[in-house]
Amino acid sequence: MTALLSIEGVTRRFGGLTAIDDVTASLRHHELVGLIGPNGAGKTTLFNLISGFTPLSAGAIYFKGRRIDRLKPFDIAHLGVGRTFQNLRIFPNMSVFDNVSVGAIGAQGVGVVSTLLRRRGPAEAISEQTWAALRAVGLEAQATELAANLSYGRRKYLEIARALALDPELLILDEPAAGLNDTETQGLADFIRRLHKGGLSILLVEHDMKLVMSICQRVVVLASGRKIADAPPAVVKADPAVLEAYLGVET
Numbered sequence: 001m002t003a004l005l006s007i008e009g010v011t012r013r014f015g016g017l018t019a020i021d022d023v024t025a026s027l028r029h030h031e032l033v034g035l036i037g038p039n040g041a042g043k044t045t046l047f048n049l050i051s052g053f054t055p056l057s058a059g060a061i062y063f064k065g066r067r068i069d070r071l072k073p074f075d076i077a078h079l080g081v082g083r084t085f086q087n088l089r090i091f092p093n094m095s096v097f098d099n100v101s102v103g104a105i106g107a108q109g110v111g112v113v114s115t116l117l118r119r120r121g122p123a124e125a126i127s128e129q130t131w132a133a134l135r136a137v138g139l140e141a142q143a144t145e146l147a148a149n150l151s152y153g154r155r156k157y158l159e160i161a162r163a164l165a166l167d168p169e170l171l172i173l174d175e176p177a178a179g180l181n182d183t184e185t186q187g188l189a190d191f192i193r194r195l196h197k198g199g200l201s202i203l204l205v206e207h208d209m210k211l212v213m214s215i216c217q218r219v220v221v222l223a224s225g226r227k228i229a230d231a232p233p234a235v236v237k238a239d240p241a242v243l244e245a246y247l248g249v250e251t
């Protein structure tokens with residue numbers, strides 16, 4: 001069976017620094033995979049490589065068997081890869097609805113919603129996909145409010161809604177729980193689980209270990225740009241190389 005996402009021998013250098021060092025990893029259809037590692041391990045860089053925001057120095061990336069590492073971010077997004085950013089990219093002076101519809105514009109989605117909407121006109125499809133995404137994150141009632149008026153926690157869902165408006169097959173989330181309290185993090189865990197159950201494949205970067213270990217089927221660990229572990233949560237938790245990577249930077 002071919003992987004949904006396949007990262008093959010990928011390297012990214014920034015001058016003399018090798019941020020991603022010969023990483024090979026994959027994600028199957030409908031898998032929920034965590035990507036963890038100490039600060040500066042290369043997690044966001046790997047996301048930027050997958051989504052086309054950063055070019056590779058070496059290696060190749062395939063999505064559904066198609067090579068994507070030379071495509072533009074917009075094209076990768078429209079093939080079905082939705083992403084969020086570690087630093088929220090919300091337009092504060094735009095409405096919640098407009099923030100999300102930015103994600104749906106031009107979308108030739110490949111998931112369930114797009115298939116249902118295919119026969120309708122583009123404007124209608126954008127509006128339907130936007131509402132579907134707002135519904136999915138529970139922001140329907142705030143659709144006409146300015147994004148600036150949302151709480152920080154709600155803004156995180158807004159950013160996820162924008163990625164969902166593309167009706168992606170693969171969702172990559174960069175630290176969605178950062179800045180959330182325990183209750184909000186628990187709510188987010190339930191939400192990510194629901195998205196996964198609904199059919200999405202998900203790659204999750206998170207510092208909150210409890211969150212990652214409780215919802216992910218498999219965890220990939222990066223340290224200094226190298227993949228040092230790739231196994232189910234229970235195995236990764238007990239892996240001496242992982243413990244050392246974390247202890248090494250926390251002291």
Ligand SMILES: Nc1ncnc2c1ncn2[C@@H]1O[C@H](COP(=O)(O)OP(=O)(O)OP(=O)(O)O)[C@@H](O)[C@H]1O
Nearest residue numbers: 014017019037038039040041042043044045046086
């Ligand atoms: N555009 C860039 N130019 C130069 N160096 C960069 C660039 N982007 C990332 N780096 C470097 O690459 C390394 C990996 O950074 P990256 O942001 O991918 O780490 P991370 O695992 O996401 O860390 P964090 O947990 O802090 O978000 C770091 O040393 C960082 O300084």
Ligand SMILES: [Mg+2]
Nearest residue numbers: 043044045086
């Ligand atoms: Mg990061």
